[in-house]
Amino acid sequence: xxxxxxxxxxxxxxxxxxxxxxxxxxxxxxxxxxxxxxxxxxxxxxxxxxxxxxxxxxxxxxxxxxxxxxxxxxxxxxxxxxxxxxxxxxxxxxxxxxxxxxxxxxxxxxxxxxxxxxxxx
Amino acid sequence: xxxxxxxxxxxxxxxxxxxxxxxxxxxxxxxxxxxxxxxxxxxxxxxxxxxxxxxxxxxxxxxxxxxxxxxxxxxxxxxxxxxxxxxxxxxxxxxxxxxxxxxxxxxxxxxxxxxxxxxxxxxxxxxxxxxxxxxxxxxxxxxxxxxxxxxxxxxxxxxxxxxxxxxxxxxxxxxxxxxxxxxxxxx
Numbered sequence: 001x002x003x004x005x006x007x008x009x010x011x012x013x014x015x016x017x018x019x020x021x022x023x024x025x026x027x028x029x030x031x032x033x034x035x036x037x038x039x040x041x042x043x044x045x046x047x048x049x050x051x052x053x054x055x056x057x058x059x060x061x062x063x064x065x066x067x068x069x070x071x072x073x074x075x076x077x078x079x080x081x082x083x084x085x086x087x088x089x090x091x092x093x094x095x096x097x098x099x100x101x102x103x104x105x106x107x108x109x110x111x112x113x114x115x116x117x118x119x120x121x
Numbered sequence: 122x123x124x125x126x127x128x129x130x131x132x133x134x135x136x137x138x139x140x141x142x143x144x145x146x147x148x149x150x151x152x153x154x155x156x157x158x159x160x161x162x163x164x165x166x167x168x169x170x171x172x173x174x175x176x177x178x179x180x181x182x183x184x185x186x187x188x189x190x191x192x193x194x195x196x197x198x199x200x201x202x203x204x205x206x207x208x209x210x211x212x213x214x215x216x217x218x219x220x221x222x223x224x225x226x227x228x229x230x231x232x233x234x235x236x237x238x239x240x241x242x243x244x245x246x247x248x249x250x251x252x253x254x255x256x257x258x259x260x261x262x263x264x265x266x267x268x269x270x271x272x273x274x275x276x277x278x279x280x281x282x283x284x285x286x287x288x289x290x291x292x293x294x295x296x297x298x299x300x301x302x303x304x305x306x307x308x
Contacts (some may be wrong), residue, residue, distance in 0.1 A: 009297050010265075016246035017265035022154035026168045028176055034146065037179055038139050 130183065146175055149195055152267045159262045160206040162251070170209065174202040178298050180296035196276035199263060203277065235280055241303050249299035 092098035130138065138146055150171070157170035175281070180199055185197050256278065263269040263277060275285040 006297065009235065009300075010293065012242060012246060013293070014265050015218055015231065016243040019151055019155045019268075020158045020167075022150055022171065023164065023168070024305070026154070026171060027150065030146070030172050030301060033172065033176065034142075034179060039178070063195070084241070096158075111255070 127204065127304070138183055138186075141186070142179055145182075145198070147176075149198055150175075152195060152199050153198055155266045156199055156202050157206065157263055159250070159266055160202070161209065166209065169200075170202060170205055173205050177201050177205070178235060193273070194271045194277075195269070200279070201267075204219055205261065225256065228299040244302050245303045246296070249296045249303065252299055253292060256288060257295060260285065260288050297302075 092101055153174050154167060154171045157174070158164065158167035161167050161170060168229050178198055185194060189197065250261060253261070259278065260274055263274045269277070271282050271289070273291070274280075275282045278288075279287065280288070
């Protein structure tokens with residue numbers, strides 16, 4: 001049967017093309033080379049970190065993150081404070097009272113945003 | 122024009138990456154070596170090819186891992202070995218040596234039964250493998266020496282699963298014919 005013949009041939013083929021174990025000295029050689037590469041990469045990374053600290057172009061990302069984060073927090077305070085504008089206006093006796101209430105509300109919101117964005121909360 | 126700041130992994134990311142590469146290396150050293158050996162036909166060049174494969178893999182590991190989408194990286198490793206082997210032949214203008222080093226396959230544990238007939242049979246098959254076109258030979262090495270499935274072979278060779286299945290089928294049939302012819306009318 002052709003199918004059986006092929007199956008039998010595949011068994012012979014598997015035996016002929018058996019996996020070959022690498023010589024032990026090759027393992028040691030490759031591991032040594034990779035080890036030195038890893039060390040070199042670690043040194044390079046360290047040097048890069050120091051260079052990055054000195055190069056103002058690399059301050060851009062963390063600085064941008066702070067700016068974006070602050071803007072977002074400020075935006076949140078403004079939105080939440082404005083949302084309650086009608087309530088404050090109705091409760092205020094005069095313009096001075098309204099300004100005082102708005103300031104107090106904004107301060108309360110700032111505290112809430114700081115608490116919300118503190119890590120570990 | 123200002124260029125974007127260079128992005129480097131952090132120290133922790135690098136350590137994790139190195140540990141993952143080490144386990145990839147341990148898992149597939151034998152695969153890469155077997156593939157290299159059957160491609161170049163001698164231990165000396167197979168060792169060089171294996172070393173070069175892992176050095177190149179190390180350089181591109183981070184990207185390969187990112188792009189692999191969780192799929193196994195063995196086909197990627199074998200593809201590196203495949204490309205390096207192609208350069209090896211191109212640079213040195215040589216073809217795989219025929220027959221494959223006697224010191225290798227024919228003295229490895231699977232041939233130690235001491236049966237002359239058996240050894241001759243295996244040798245005929247190995248010689249036949251070297252006569253196959255490159256893509257068919259590669260597919261057979263990946264399937265039988267490395268135990269890769271169709272999908273893995275397809276990824277390593279940059280083909281579709283269907284095309285790989287056909288390639289393997291034709292490779293086996295052609296090799297069977299070559300071996301039959303070598304055995305003669307009584308074989």
